[in-house]
Amino acid sequence: MDFPTPTQDWNAMTDEEFRRRAADLFGTHVPRHLCHLNRRPRWAEVKDWYMTMSSHGWLVPGWPVEYGGMGLSPAKFLIYVEELERSGAPRVMDQGLMNLGPVLIARGSEAQRRKYLPRILSGEHLWCQGYSEPNAGSDLASLRTEAHLEGDEFVVNGQKIWTSVAFDATHMFALVRTDKTVKKQAGISFLMIDMNQPGVTVRPIRNIAGHEELCEVFLDNVRTPRDCLVGGLNEGWQVAKALLGFERIWSGSPRQSILALLRLERFAKLSGKMDDAGFVDRLTQIKMDVLDSASAYDRFAQIMRTGGSFGFEVSVLKIWATETCQRVTELMVEAAGEAGTLTGDVDLGGEAIDILYPFLECRAFTIYGGSSQVQRNILAKSVLNLPA
């Protein structure tokens, strides 16, 4: 399959011009009814938006131009993300765009790139990520899903869990155990698996906010060709680790806490709480916590923008952003009093606000993507050089 040809050299534009282009494009095409959505939308809902972005060549800002991406510099990349967030665009099926794509570009074979990247762009392949298992959460390397070679195929058996939107995915990339005789990190491989085959069972898991987004995926004698191995056999841990640096800064974005803060401020105005000096004092404190979270994020973004690099200290962002976001929602529930016990939209004199949902939803932020505890362990050891 061929890669789309690039339409334009975005990096040659001024930042202001690029920002305007991005704002225009998103502003024109983001479907109104999906803006600032409370939940992860289904594929059927966002497919049109996905295809629109794809046809404009704006689907993947980060991939190189030769593979159909925009090849944006870090500075332009940030503008892209900022404008996308400002537009309120819904989250699409992005595991292929955000994770598998970069992995294939960095570690895949040219054949793998030619086969898979265009199909991500076209929406033909929708990927999910099979990492966690029931007994491998924080301790991911202890995963037990096994694969062994039978002729030219891997046969995979095991169970993955906390797989986002697996019910809409056509494919899964997964970490699997291919050698049980060595140190746990050394016996893991990175496999691509077609979900459309017997032996794959997806069970959605309802979360405490009432939504079904996470899944269990059971793999029972599931088969995948030998050439679906990315990187070498038993090199899966390195392949997966290469992805993490990028994720750590995104997972520390202040976006969620800013949204929560805006909601809290809207609530405060509608409910008359702004006349309550004690409440305003607490609101101000949390507001400054959110703004400081944004300042810290900007500091790392600036480093990226100017081509610098950073290490594990970026974990500070995720700890602070996610815990602050939780505190924002806790303050809202508390300030709402009796209304804070109700589910769904609560009428506040004409305008309605869902008070409880953000509180419940953001409980997950300090758990997924490396829990706050795991992040603290990393910082203690790798940044503060405290002894083991």
Place this chain on the structure above:
Amino acid sequence: MDFPTPTQDWNAMTDEEFRRRAADLFGTHVPRHLCHLNRRPRWAEVKDWYMTMSSHGWLVPGWPVEYGGMGLSPAKFLIYVEELERSGAPRVMDQGLMNLGPVLIARGSEAQRRKYLPRILSGEHLWCQGYSEPNAGSDLASLRTEAHLEGDEFVVNGQKIWTSVAFDATHMFALVRTDKTVKKQAGISFLMIDMNQPGVTVRPIRNIAGHEELCEVFLDNVRTPRDCLVGGLNEGWQVAKALLGFERIWSGSPRQSILALLRLERFAKLSGKMDDAGFVDRLTQIKMDVLDSASAYDRFAQIMRTGGSFGFEVSVLKIWATETCQRVTELMVEAAGEAGTLTGDVDLGGEAIDILYPFLECRAFTIYGGSSQVQRNILAKSVLNLPA
């Protein structure tokens, strides 16, 4: 030496009558100029007060009557402590009264009791406690001060630290290592040592609040007769542990945080802060924290009063009382703004309050007597049954 004869059966009184008697006695005799003192007074300052209490037979509420104590029931004991605290009485040299006395009564020989208890009551012997060492703080059992027998005497060498008011003490009771070949807890003995001999050097340590109350004590070939051993040889750890139960509830008393709260409320009134709704909100929160600390204390006191017993769960008291006390003083320093940076009495329109001293002083509360961290370890293991 003989024990003083008991003057009265206090336990036969009603609680109200006993409370009145205590309030009368303390109210009459506590020296005005030493009331609610900021610091630990020197022996010369409190000697008269000590002797007055002694002559009235009110010096030691807890010892049995036959040894010159008041032999109070737990209920009366609590009333005694409450009234003593209410009176603002200064702290005296109390290691003999609070710690050594009970040890000798429980574990000493009759000869030791006859020799030492009356001299504590008469103020002839003033005791200090030699437990901690530079390398044995939280990990007390790793202490290294050594004693070996030479004929009928122990020869002691080593260094003790954080010994309160050692400069006023005539004697020290100490934990020393008498066997290096066994598990560390199993090689420790409890010795009484006369400080008035060559080889004993006391160096006061200035604390961050500017006071000298803690000391280092160097022991260089210091001698003490064999019969100054309390409990058997190498049984010192058990002897010392027997003391701890009692200390844990006293160290969780809300007294310090109540005093700090009263000071904060006085400050708030004088400085006009009570008109500041945001401040009042925070004040109310901390006030309820203090009152809840008192409620928790009362719950354990009630258990004691009714003859019940409790285990390590009492550590809750010390953690909450000391951390709450610190937060009270932090709020005062913060509320005082510029005035919170000044040392000594700060003039607030006629009345003067020392804002900084309580803040600095109470930094020690979460460190001494089992740090907050050690208390949490104990609770995790012994009460919550979490695995090691």
Place this chain on the structure above:
Amino acid sequence: MLRDSAADFVRASTDHKRLRKLRGTSPGYDAALARQMGELGWFGILVPEQYSGLGLGFAAMAVVVQELGKGLLADPMVPIVVLAGQTLRRGGNEALKERQLSGLASGSLAPCVAWQEGLGGLDASAIETRADATGEGVRLVGRKRFVAGAGGATGFLVTAKSARGCGIYWVEKDAPGLKVSFEWRADGTPSGVVELDGVLVPPASVLTAPSAQGLLGLERAIEEAAVMASAEMLGVMEAGLQMTLEYMRNRVQFGKPIGSFQALQHKAVDLYVQQELARAVLGEAVQALDGGASGAESSMIASRCKSRCSDAGTRITREAIQLHGAIGFTDEYDVGLYLKRALVLSGWLGNASAHRRRFAALSAQHAEV
């Protein structure tokens, strides 16, 4: 003894699957279980013997409610027995009291109090519902909100205002002009919205005639119910923490039970400290209620109790999710049910912030005296 039988009941009847099925339904609790509780006499604990109750005190009530809280089974109790029962007891209409309280004690009647409006709040007199005098009695016009227990209520004690002050009126659930709808609470139980469109209340159904002091009895009942809701909260947090400690002992990561990690241990200890503070303040509040403490004194300890228990309960169950990790975030794992119940109990009858405010106001009054 009461504790043992409540604990036995909880052991035998706890069924979180049933609980999940009841979510979003009215009355939101299992009627058969409520009947059993009635048979065990628990609805009559606080009802005086003259009205066929047991005439026991709050200590007994707290024990039962706390135990039921552990199994998330307390739901119909506090709104009916404490809030409505104690409001009735202090009413001036003996015939109505006789009928309602004995029905309540036997479990055959389930009166509820409809006192809040708008966005809620602790000031019982901040209402707009009117009681307009007519020839046959009064007509009630207004809209009540946050009525706990409304799903199974046989009728409502409605507060309303007239020129002479506030009064309390009994309205049967099927009275013409009454409309009951529901908002749904975090735990899936219904919160009643009671609309009164000229509901006629005959003189025989006036519990407390309107006057400047017309709501004093209700206000005291609210305090008592707040303390009993705190007892339920204690049970909820105890079960939530126990479940978490159990998980920490058994869940292995990095080759060790996660409960052996010191940072998690200390987190758990901090939750335990909160639980024990809650227990202590609740104990003091119950003693004050049973010991007939004076108005201001009992109000202050009640606010302190509700405030601490609300804070401790939400904090413990919230952090229980974190200590569980991803599984705690799922609906199928039970710990989330405890968080949601804690949210409901925290907000009902004034949360921690509301009671801090109330405590501060009471302190200021007290200081002025």
Place this chain on the structure above:
Amino acid sequence: MLRDSAADFVRASTDHKRLRKLRGTSPGYDAALARQMGELGWFGILVPEQYSGLGLGFAAMAVVVQELGKGLLADPMVPIVVLAGQTLRRGGNEALKERQLSGLASGSLAPCVAWQEGLGGLDASAIETRADATGEGVRLVGRKRFVAGAGGATGFLVTAKSARGCGIYWVEKDAPGLKVSFEWRADGTPSGVVELDGVLVPPASVLTAPSAQGLLGLERAIEEAAVMASAEMLGVMEAGLQMTLEYMRNRVQFGKPIGSFQALQHKAVDLYVQQELARAVLGEAVQALDGGASGAESSMIASRCKSRCSDAGTRITREAIQLHGAIGFTDEYDVGLYLKRALVLSGWLGNASAHRRRFAALSAQHAEV
């Protein structure tokens, strides 16, 4: 380069024994060191070249002050260079500016600002000191407090009120009618109390004539000084945390370095998070000052910066004591010196609460526009 030379200076000159000896003495800092700083040109960093300064920006100033903060050596800098210097720059009296600023840049003059009264606070116009017109000029009557740098001051910029508004007046330190005494701050440095008993100010010593806008320049200088005090605070917290981490790596209890205990590790990480937030907000504030951000924008980021840095600095150094254990509580161990400096920097020019209030007020104004 500036950072390197400041770091070298700190390495060579840090001496906590000397610091302890200077406590309770005036000026509270080592004059020889201050002279050296003058020779290095640091007093002139912000002074425009026309007044013989270096004309550099706040980024340069922040670097020097932060490094000096690590050695607890910054003391005479911010009050003189930033608060007084920037107040002078915005004054209307060219001859006075010329004389004072060039003296300041060379280190020969040490002007300080006496603007606060009573219990302090951030409202510069809330003063009672009067400037009464007479034939020879004005006479100042009042009492100023919390004057940082007063011990070594060669004179004071005094704010005072008259019918036309507030103005700023230059008063030499030995002017008749002026009395300077000291209160002592947590770290043993003096805080000036400046009493003005009819001090005569001739027209040539009026920096800013009284008007409704007379204090605008000072207010901006206070903001700039607050940001630079935050830079010093960053240095203080960095050194305090480093010292603590070092101790945790080396102090052995229970057979292991205490830094290997996970609960302590996570505590240390929380302090590090605060430090990095402080660094980020400070960076943004310095950029805003240097980039000529608008009034409201720069005021808001300045308040956010002082608030975070004050909170982070006091929290880090306070918990540093706890992480050290008993030794941290002694006067002879250095970590306590950092706590005390943090307390002083936190309270000076508005602490976290004061700046939160200010931020809230600015936000509300902003929202109305």
